[in-house]
Amino acid sequence: MIPPGPHYVFSRKAHNAAGIERRLKNAGTVFLFLDYDGTLTPIRSIPSEAVLSSAAKTLLRSVTALPDVHVAIVTGRSMKSIRRFIPACTITLAANHGLHILHEDGTEWIHENARASLHVLDAVRRRLRSEVKAAPGAFIENKELTLSIHVRKCAPAAARLLARAIERITAAVAPELRITKGKKVIELRPPTPWGKSGAVLKLLHARGSHGAVAVYIGDDATDEEAFRAVRPDGIAIRVGRKKRTEADYYVNDAAEVHAFLHMLLRARSMDNPTSPDDKGR
Numbered sequence: 001m002i003p004p005g006p007h008y009v010f011s012r013k014a015h016n017a018a019g020i021e022r023r024l025k026n027a028g029t030v031f032l033f034l035d036y037d038g039t040l041t042p043i044r045s046i047p048s049e050a051v052l053s054s055a056a057k058t059l060l061r062s063v064t065a066l067p068d069v070h071v072a073i074v075t076g077r078s079m080k081s082i083r084r085f086i087p088a089c090t091i092t093l094a095a096n097h098g099l100h101i102l103h104e105d106g107t108e109w110i111h112e113n114a115r116a117s118l119h120v121l122d123a124v125r126r127r128l129r130s131e132v133k134a135a136p137g138a139f140i141e142n143k144e145l146t147l148s149i150h151v152r153k154c155a156p157a158a159a160r161l162l163a164r165a166i167e168r169i170t171a172a173v174a175p176e177l178r179i180t181k182g183k184k185v186i187e188l189r190p191p192t193p194w195g196k197s198g199a200v201l202k203l204l205h206a207r208g209s210h211g212a213v214a215v216y217i218g219d220d221a222t223d224e225e226a227f228r229a230v231r232p233d234g235i236a237i238r239v240g241r242k243k244r245t246e247a248d249y250y251v252n253d254a255a256e257v258h259a260f261l262h263m264l265l266r267a268r269s270m271d272n273p274t275s276p277d278d279k280g281r
C-alpha cells in the first residue's frame with residue numbers, strides 16, 4: 001500500500017531520486033524555484049543570522065551557471081534583506097512573497113497593490129509598537145511592502161495575546177490588509193491574493209515554459225500555493241515531512257536540499273564535454 005502524503009526524494013526503496021534525475025536531465029529547460037529560510041538555510045531565530053554557508057554559495061553559483069537552468073529565490077523576506085544573502089545577479093529574486101521581483105537583467109517589478117498600501121502598513125506598524133513591546137521576545141520586522149511580527153522567542157500565552165492585538169489594530173486602522181500566519185510569525189500584507197504562486201507563474205510565463213520542468217522547494221505554509229502552481233507537470237518538494245501538503249515529494253532538511261542541487265548539477269552536466277584532464281582515462 002502506498003503511504004499517504006508526499007514521497008521521500010531520497011528513498012532507497014522507491015528510487016524516486018533516479019526518476020527525478022532523469023526528468024531533470026531530459027527537460028529542455030529547468031526552472032528552479034527555491035524558498036530561502038528553512039530551505040537553503042536552517043531556520044534561525046534571528047533572521048539576520050540565516051547566512052548561506054560558503055559551500056552552499058558555491059553550489060548555488062554552479063547551478064545558476066548551468067545552461068538552460070533558471071534559478072529564482074522566492075522568499076517572504078524583503079528585497080533588501082534577501083540581497084544581503086544572495087548578491088549574485090544571475091539569480092532572479094522574488095521578495096515579499098512574490099510582490100517584488102528583481103530579474104536577472106536588473107529590471108524590477110512591484111505589485112501595484114503593494115505600492116498603494118505602503119502608507120497604511122506604516123500606520124499599523126506605528127500602532128503595533130507598544131503591543132509588541134508588551135510581549136517579551138516578540139519583534140517587528142519592517143519588510144518594506146509587508147510587515148512581519150516574529151513570536152518565536154515569545155511565551156505562547158503572550159504570543160496569543162499579541163495575535164489578537166494585531167487583528168484588533170489592523171481591523172481598526174486598515175481592515176483591507178491581509179493577515180497571514182507562518183511558522184511563529186504573523187504577517188501583514190497588501191490586499192491582494194498575490195503570493196509566491198503569482199511570482200512563480202509570472203516568471204514561467206515570461207520565459208515560456210514549453211518543454212520545461214519547474215521545480216519548487218519550500219518549507220512553509222506560504223509555499224503550499226507555489227507547490228500547486230508547478231504541478232501537475234513540475235516537481236514540488238516540501239522541506240520537512242508533513243502529511244497534508246500539496247507537494248509530491250519531501251526532503252528532511254536544508255542539507256538534503258543541497259543534495260538535491262548536487263543531483264541537478266549531475267543531471268545537467270552529463271552532456272558537457274570532458275575536460276582535458278579526463279581524456280584517455
Ligand SMILES: [Mg+2]
Pocket residue numbers: 035036037038039218219220
Ligand atoms: Mg521558508
